[in-house]
Amino acid sequence: MTLFRLDSSIRTEGSISRAVADTAEAAWRAEHPTGEIIRRDLGVEPLPSTSWPTAVLASWTPADQHTAAQLEAVALAARLGDELLAADSIIVAVPLYNWGISQHVKAWIDLLITDPRFGSGSETPLKGRSGLLVIARGGAYGEGTPRFGWDHATAYLSLILGEVWGLDLRVVEAELTLAEIVPAMADLKPLAAEFLATAHAAAATHGRDLGEQAAALASV
Numbered sequence: 001m002t003l004f005r006l007d008s009s010i011r012t013e014g015s016i017s018r019a020v021a022d023t024a025e026a027a028w029r030a031e032h033p034t035g036e037i038i039r040r041d042l043g044v045e046p047l048p049s050t051s052w053p054t055a056v057l058a059s060w061t062p063a064d065q066h067t068a069a070q071l072e073a074v075a076l077a078a079r080l081g082d083e084l085l086a087a088d089s090i091i092v093a094v095p096l097y098n099w100g101i102s103q104h105v106k107a108w109i110d111l112l113i114t115d116p117r118f119g120s121g122s123e124t125p126l127k128g129r130s131g132l133l134v135i136a137r138g139g140a141y142g143e144g145t146p147r148f149g150w151d152h153a154t155a156y157l158s159l160i161l162g163e164v165w166g167l168d169l170r171v172v173e174a175e176l177t178l179a180e181i182v183p184a185m186a187d188l189k190p191l192a193a194e195f196l197a198t199a200h201a202a203a204a205t206h207g208r209d210l211g212e213q214a215a216a217l218a219s220v
């Protein structure tokens, strides 16, 4: 059994998305103690921002005329695709940055979509596999909050991972993560702690489910 895990927080210390994904990973690991985990960390090692346009240009260029840079970009896109296709279960951990996703996550998605297996002509390449999206947000975006509708990351990522690529996707949201550090949000600390505990509990459940679902599929 193989798990692919993507991290993208620009911080490695105190990251909530990483911590919640750790909980999910531990639950998956409990199901598959000898399973393999493939990791990509876009926060620590972003993809080159030039890879996507270069790979798009390569797709308009006959293969025997590809430049060295185009060959490299196409190979990188293929490697990203291989990482996902090698996995039975997938965890994607993402922070909300500036009401959307980071350029690093967008670069990963865009580059993957240049790979013919993941592009617009492809048929849900991850269909049947189980996935978990973990998203950490500093504020709160639920119905009735002043910024309801301002989170432009969750729906977009659900679209790509679930609809376009076909993952059987669960979502865990940790909100109000800035309450611990922003003085103006001090009153919200108890609620933030409650949200965080709920997020970890959900991650544990989903991590176990991911492991069980993958095992069930493999035994068919």
Ligand SMILES: Cc1cc2nc3c(=O)[nH]c(=O)nc-3n(C[C@H](O)[C@H](O)[C@H](O)COP(=O)(O)O)c2cc1C
Pocket: 009, 010, 011, 014, 015, 016, 017, 018, 094, 095, 096, 097, 098, 099, 100, 136, 137, 138, 139, 140, 177, 178
């Ligand atoms: C550059 C930057 C932009 C951010 N933009 C937002 C935002 O638009 N909305 C929000 O609720 N939180 C925002 N945050 C807060 C993060 O979403 C929050 O700290 C989250 O927990 C980060 O994920 P991490 O804990 O895994 O690092 C931002 C944080 C940073 C560093």
